[in-house]
Amino acid sequence: MTAPRKIAVLIPEFPGQTHSFFWREIEALDAFHGIGAQIVSTRLAPKPVWHDWVEQAGAIQLYPVPKAELARLLPDLARTLPRLAADPDTRRILRQPKAWAFVLMALRLARICRARGLSHLHVHSCANFALIAALCHRISGIPYSLVLHGPLSDYGPDQPFKWKDAAFVFVITETLRAAVAQVMPAMMDKVRVVPMGVNTDQFSPPAAPRPDSPDPFLWLSCGRLNRIKGYDILIEAASILHRRHPMLGFRIRIAGEDDHGGTGYRREVEAALARSDVSDRITLLGSINQVLLRQELDAADGFVLPSRNEALGVAYMEAMACELPVIGTDAGGVKELITHGRDGLLVPPENPHALADAMERLMDDPTLRRTLGKAARQRIVADFSARRSADALAAALAGDRA
The missing domain is CATH 3.40.50.2000 (Glycogen Phosphorylase B;)
Known part of the structure; x- marks a missing residue:
């Protein structure tokens, strides 16, 4: 046929x-x-x-x-x-x-x-x-x-x-x-x-190598603004990091919008940010197109998405294809994409302390970031084009x- x-x-x-x-x-x-x-x-x-x-x-x-x-x-x-x-x-x-x-x-x-x-x-x-x-x-x-x-x-x-x-x-x-x-x-x-x-020609490493000691360290997170994506956990983890190391320079940029065009779960995220002590470190970008997403991926030093559940995660794939070190959760099908310690880091869902530990580990270790990033790219090219x-x-x- x-x-x-x-x-x-x-x-x-x-x-x-x-x-x-x-x-x-x-x-x-x-x-x-x-x-x-x-x-x-x-x-x-x-x-x-x-x-x-x-x-x-x-x-x-x-x-x-x-x-x-x-x-x-x-x-x-x-x-x-x-x-x-x-x-x-x-x-x-x-x-x-x-x-x-x-x-x-x-x-x-x-x-x-x-x-x-x-x-x-x-x-x-x-x-x-x-x-x-x-x-x-x-x-x-x-x-x-x-x-x-x-x-x-x-x-x-x-x-x-x-x-x-x-x-x-x-x-x-x-x-x-x-x-x-x-x-x-x-x-x-x-x-x-x-x-x-993902298209591994469009999603590829940036032309210039990422710095070993970025200041501030720039995290990107990307996905629908929905409770399932764990942005409240990310805010709490950022607060933990800030309290541990008040002088640690890092920023988090979150790309994505809720299912109601900004009038739904986004308001809960904004309220959580307002209550936190890291509101000046986290930026909500809203929905962005592929051109802007590529720019954000190029500028980032690491990618983090602490989903409560995730069927697989195209956002992880895009970041991995760009040789970014990624942090995900061992929930849903993410383990079928990311092997902990080989091509990314996995933490338990709804565990802000474990997430803060993983973020701190990557920020402190440029060699680990490069190793995970290169392995991540190889994983996507081989199995997820x-x-x-x-x-x-x-x-x-x-x-x-x-």
Whole structure:
């Protein structure tokens, strides 16, 4: 079986701050396999992050549905409804409050695919967009696949319905695969572990070597402003360091925004900073595009992200690809990326004292920083390049079950 020439890549609330690695996969899919992709999104992100490639992506938003198109969809709905209602599982879904909006979006998605010659739906989510894709498949017969990027509990109900008709499902770590096997063992024949990756040409060491004795030492942290990322723990660890060594020069820059465009968890982080004794040492950058992120990575001396749980962590990968020494937590799938003492340091989650110890250790030891940074780069180049996931997707689309 040959792979399709063009597919739809479904990404919720595009463009978001973490969506660059999807674009890197799309670029590799086209460059190495000749498979084109059209990004389709549920709707525009509440606070879009306009990466330098977003215009080129030309994404289509399913919602809101233009009035003229809604009028065309209603006859489609009338023709489709008897077939959907004939299936008991689908009838159960249709009883849910938002189901009819999802059906209309599925109908619109089917129209877009027919008009643009898109022969497969690849969904980077197992939440509502997975449900829309499953409904679209039942309406149109267009095959679909899913990617699980985190714990199933983060993606809402009806997972068996979403997964049942999927051609294949990628999960990004062995940890997630084991978790899925416990709750949906019947689905495991279609599951394969495929980590996301980074473009190691774009994310590479800076032209000039990092100094052995930076003053101040500049830490970068990057990720959504969400409690799961452990920024409160980072603030507490910084305070511990400051109390231990009041004259120790260090700064922390945090790149990322909350899910509400700055009106959600960011306010809790700002309040924690205001209560701390290190508010002058920590800067919240908000969402930044890939160009600015590269500048921050080049300027940094170390990277730290003390997540309470992390499926894998593209932010770690980007820092490691740039030869930065990284500190993460031994939570979730991070251990599948970082080997403690070889290509990074791992600390227990929710342990600010252990985090402060690890930060102090790296600040005091330039040789360790260089050793970990070089090993980190080698790890990403060998096992987590953007091409790896593109190769796996092309093989799966071609029906290669090896």
